Amino acid sequence: MPIRLHNSLTRSLQELQPRTPGKVTMYHCGPTVYSSPHIGNFRSFLFADVLRRFVEDQGYQVTQVMNVTDVGHLTQDDIEGGEDKMEAASRKTGRTAWDIAKQYEAEFHDCQRQLLVRLPHHMPRATEFIPQMGAIIDDLLQKGVAYQKNGNVYFEVARFPDYGKLSGKVLDELESGARVAVNDEKKDPRDFALWKTDDKHQMQWDAPFRGGQRGFPGWHIECSAMSMHYLGPQIDVHTGGEDNMFPHHECEIAQTEAHTGKPFVGIWMHARHLLVDGTKMSKSLGNFFTVADILGKGYSGLELRYALIKVQYRQALNFTLKGLDEARAAIGRVQQCRQRLVRVRDGLERGGAEDLAAAVVAASEGFTAAMSEDLNVSEALAAVFDFVAVVNRAAVSVAGAKAGLAVFARVEDVLGCFGGEPKADVTGEAPAELVALLAERKAAKARKDFAAADAIRDRVAAAGWRIVDAAGGARLERG
Numbered sequence: 395m396p397i398r399l400h401n402s403l404t405r406s407l408q409e410l411q412p413r414t415p416g417k418v419t420m421y422h423c424g425p426t427v428y429s430s431p432h433i434g435n436f437r438s439f440l441f442a443d444v445l446r447r448f449v450e451d452q453g454y455q456v457t458q459v460m461n462v463t464d465v466g467h468l469t470q471d472d473i474e475g476g477e478d479k480m481e482a483a484s485r486k487t488g489r490t491a492w493d494i495a496k497q498y499e500a501e502f503h504d505c506q507r508q509l510l511v512r513l514p515h516h517m518p519r520a521t522e523f524i525p526q527m528g529a530i531i532d533d534l535l536q537k538g539v540a541y542q543k544n545g546n547v548y549f550e551v552a553r554f555p556d557y558g559k560l561s562g563k564v565l566d567e568l569e570s571g572a573r574v575a576v577n578d579e580k581k582d583p584r585d586f587a588l589w590k591t592d593d594k595h596q597m598q599w600d601a602p603f604r605g606g607q608r609g610f611p612g613w614h615i616e617c618s619a620m621s622m623h624y625l626g627p628q629i630d631v632h633t634g635g636e637d638n639m640f641p642h643h644e645c646e647i648a649q650t651e652a653h654t655g656k657p658f659v660g661i662w663m664h665a666r667h668l669l670v671d672g673t674k675m676s677k678s679l680g681n682f683f684t685v686a687d688i689l690g691k692g693y694s695g696l697e698l699r700y701a702l703i704k705v706q707y708r709q710a711l712n713f714t715l716k717g718l719d720e721a722r723a724a725i726g727r728v729q730q731c732r733q734r735l736v737r738v739r740d741g742l743e744r745g746g747a748e749d750l751a752a753a754v755v756a757a758s759e760g761f762t763a764a765m766s767e768d769l770n771v772s773e774a775l776a777a778v779f780d781f782v783a784v785v786n787r788a789a790v791s792v793a794g795a796k797a798g799l800a801v802f803a804r805v806e807d808v809l810g811c812f813g814g815e816p817k818a819d820v821t822g823e824a825p826a827e828l829v830a831l832l833a834e835r836k837a838a839k840a841r842k843d844f845a846a847a848d849a850i851r852d853r854v855a856a857a858g859w860r861i862v863d864a865a866g867g868a869r870l871e872r873g
């Protein structure tokens with residue numbers, strides 16, 4: 395089945411047709427490592443992860459690159475304040491920009507692990523690609539599409555008629571604001587920096603291009619340099635958050651295409667902003683959560699992952715703590731269903747005669763169809779839960795259990811939000827006092843003290859577990 399993805403450039407669904415048959419190249423704009431990653435960042439990163447997993451599931455060999463922005467990410471405030479995010483964090487903490495970058499990069503990798511992200515094949519740091527950025531800047535200067543003023547190098551937007559083709563924007567407030575605040579050296583307010591000079595900046599390099607001055611790169615140029623280094627001048631898919639579309643991706647297109655003379659990206663994909671409690675996340679509203687904040691509240695990486703991927707990446711997703719509780723319940727439903735199939739498969743529970751053949755086909759096809767249509771995770775999950783309902787009602791045979799587990803294993807491979815194959819009997823994972831209660835209940839039943847046995851059952855339930863009586867003896871299960 396063809397995979398159709400929404401291309402922000404053509405504003406339409408487009409079939410994924412990689413430049414090299416069977417192989418897909420993907421570039422994702424990665425984190426700026428000046429503070430702890432928040433859950434909004436991870437909506438976008440998890441969408442990239444699910445995209446990669448599904449494309450692999452469909453038989454492609456994927457090469458995935460995600461950069462780490464450890465220098466040069468300028469925002470409007472940064473430009474007006476003459477300071478980038480790394481430098482601002484350094485000023486506030488008294489530590490060097492290099493130290494800060496190192497710390498938050500490590501934290502980012504930790505979050506990736508907690509959220510079960512399949513690690514990209516390459517995660518280059520911008521600070522290690524200064525020569526490659528220099529080579530592009532040098533070429534753009536030679537071609538006359540970039541110019542130098544007081545050591546700063548700007549891309550001349552007027553020399554690239556396609557500027558604006560991704561975002562549809564012609565003139566941005568940010569750029570015109572920047573002109574007023576900082577300089578009149580740009581020929582056109584739309585022109586953007588490729589290289590900047592600033593004595594106060596901690597991260598500095600000798601100019602990696604001819605005739606330049608010591609300084610540091612702009613943000614946009616790093617993604618062009620790193621994607622080209624690993625993936626060549628043309629890539630199949632480029633993703634980011636919707637806030638990356640302008641100016642960042644617009645500028646990436648301009649400088650890369652002016653440099654190579656070829657279309658840069660086959661399909662541009664952008665994840666929508668995450669809303670928290672119905673509004674944009676902000677520290678002043680008290681609805682700003684880092685990944686660590688959520689894990690600190692006792693939720694697992696799996697539950698957070700589920701809550702952040704459950705809605706298709708282009709749809710509005712409103713994150714709430716209640717949503718995390720729902721995620722926990724949803725994961726529990728799937729885990730319990732799988733657990734029963736494991737028991738039937740392993741002969742720990744008597745099976746029936748149903749082989750689930752029709753349900754397996756319906757679930758597999760429904761899942762593939764939903765994911766193939768622009769990664770519709772909500773629809774794909776609906777197919778999974780329909781399957782759970784059928785399995786729960788069925789007297790499943792051993793063959794049916796195996797087939798059902800294969801469906802869940804594939805879903806897990808793509809979405810990664812339900813955890814690995816459960817154990818047939820999780821009694822041993824329960825808190826010791828609950829295991830002791832199980833023995834007490836057995837004794838109570840033996841002396842026919844059913845009131846005591848029922849009271850124990852209630853205590854176990856209050857702790858979030860349940861007692862299941864089976865042929866081989868009673869056991870504990872979650873929920």
Ligand SMILES: [Zn+2]
Binds near residue numbers: 422423424617642
């Ligand atoms: Zn980027």
